[in-house]
Amino acid sequence: MSYVELIQLQAEQVFGNKAKAEMWLNQPKNELGGSTPLEHAQYEIGYLQVRDALERISHGYSF
Template sequence: MSTVTTASVPRVRKTLRRPTEVLLHGRKGDTRLSILKFTNEGFSLSAVKDMLALSALYMEHDLVQRITGKSIRTVQRLAKETGSVRLNPQQSAVAFQYAQVLEHATEVFGNQQLAEDWLKKPCKYLDGNVPLELVDNPLGFQVVEDYLTRIEHGVYQ
């Protein structure tokens, strides 16, 4: 029987990054006006894909399609053909909304797994809508954010 010491087992360190930090690439996005500036410039497709890769739920639901309005294969082809693809301001704003909702839900529910579980299930207080399906619409995004804030403050109805 052999024993394995901890020194012989390589450790994988997972860096915990916030979804909005991935999109912003370390740029300061501490005000709505600065975020507006960055979304108007357009996020790179690779940054959006990296942000989506932080969430099993986001990968499972192929949100790159919802954000870009293009099929997965078209997005893959564009990324290969043109190198660095930038999203337009509308697509970038939607990507930021998904990043922000995931962060806010993670803060409210205490961990990302609980946040993802909540995001994918119909919610009675959102008229039976699935929160994840509301995020790509600016008004739907605001409804989800408002409800998360209410949960945060203990006001469920």
């Protein structure tokens, strides 16, 4: 499974459905240098950063 596929599954778990996850994953984020979480998650280091962001969101912090 690719990093992008893993991040999509994790986002669906955090946001509770695929539509909300896709919306978040496809919006550029200043915290990621202006790239979308999906673009950022293509490589391991970016995947880890997006995974950490999703973890913070699941605990009630904004990103």
